[in-house]
Amino acid sequence: MNILVTGGAGFIGSHIVDAYIQEGHRVVILDNLSTGKREQVHPDAAFYALDLMDPKIKDIFEQENIEAINHHAAQISVTQSVANPAFDAEINIVGSLKLLQLAATHKVSKFIFASTGGALYGEQDYYPANEEHPTNPMSPYGIAKLTVERYLNYYRENFNIQPAILRYSNVYGPRQDPHGEAGVVAIFCKQLLKDQQPVIFGDGEQTRDFVSVFDVVNANLKALSENCTGTYNVGTGEETSVNIIAASLIKASGKVLSPQHNPPRMGEQRRSSIDYGKFNRDHDWKPVEPLDEGLKNTFDFFAQPSPAQANLK
Ligand SMILES: NC(=O)c1ccc[n+]([C@@H]2O[C@H](COP(=O)([O-])OP(=O)(O)OC[C@H]3O[C@@H](n4cnc5c(N)ncnc54)[C@H](O)[C@@H]3O)[C@@H](O)[C@H]2O)c1
Structure with a gap:
């Protein structure tokens, strides 16, 4: 095609x-x-x-x-x-x-x-x-x-x-732009690679899928x-807090850092998760990549020097 x-x-x-x-x-x-x-x-x-x-x-x-x-x-x-x-x-x-x-x-x-x-x-x-x-x-x-x-x-x-x-x-995953305000996984990877604390807005208990x-x-x-x-x-139907994402990426980085909490952002949604059952029933789709593994692979991608990573500097 x-x-x-x-x-x-x-x-x-x-x-x-x-x-x-x-x-x-x-x-x-x-x-x-x-x-x-x-x-x-x-x-x-x-x-x-x-x-x-x-x-x-x-x-x-x-x-x-x-x-x-x-x-x-x-x-x-x-x-x-x-x-x-x-x-x-x-x-x-x-x-x-x-x-x-x-x-x-x-x-x-x-x-x-x-x-x-x-x-x-x-x-x-x-x-x-x-x-x-x-x-x-x-x-x-x-x-x-x-x-x-x-x-x-x-x-x-x-x-x-x-x-x-x-x-x-x-x-989330390799190639996500770490400069946007979305894409918390890429942003945390970039901060960790610069030996900076991952910055969490609010208490970090807000969830996303x-x-x-x-x-x-x-x-x-x-x-x-x-x-x-x-x-x-x-999506995955699972809710994961931003605190858990930060902890998992800190572990993947092997660094001794803890997150820094900044004031919450106005109007930020508190929780979110979506049900993929319809796509699964109609077309046999389901998410297969375990989150921990996906986060580790994403961190490893950002840690590798490559042309695509030039924007980290
Ligand atoms: N990343 C997410 O979590 C997410 C969630 C829901 C929906 N989406 C949707 O998925 C799509 C891809 O998002 P992404 O995360 O890969 O973002 P991205 O910014 O990496 O990709 C968007 C691409 O569109 C190009 N583009 C932007 N404006 C354009 C224009 N006016 N003309 C031609 N090209 C233009 C950009 O250069 C970029 O390559 C978007 O439609 C986004 O709304 C993303």
């Missing part, structure tokens, strides 16, 4: 590209390298350094015989979405819509969309949240993801688009199959 992966130079997208190429697909990457990295672009992929808003994107559809779209490019910072909701909406809503419209025009029906669990469900009524849980996004970022999900349903009804909407929990990027890649392999359409949570 010829697959267009947007955001394919980024953290999750680059791992998906690796797996698709490994499976024998031809991959075309669209990425403006705003947070993605040139060295993460797979050498066997065709690469277009374009912004989602660039009208030249239509050339990709005219030249590359695209048969499936995997849409991971996004403005991913919740804080940035609060500071500049119009910019967030421009990239995450309008940019997605432009892609959808091109998909409809060029009759590309398979459309995989990277959505979010935590930011969509908000403070949950029950744990873990299944796909039926009410959506209550508390940030422009979450509102934008939900809006695109609704557009996808509109395009499914009217333009024969077959969407596979994957609602991720907190994805941490899923390995390699399990997320498997979800994207399943999502490619023709019969995989609909909305699916991609």
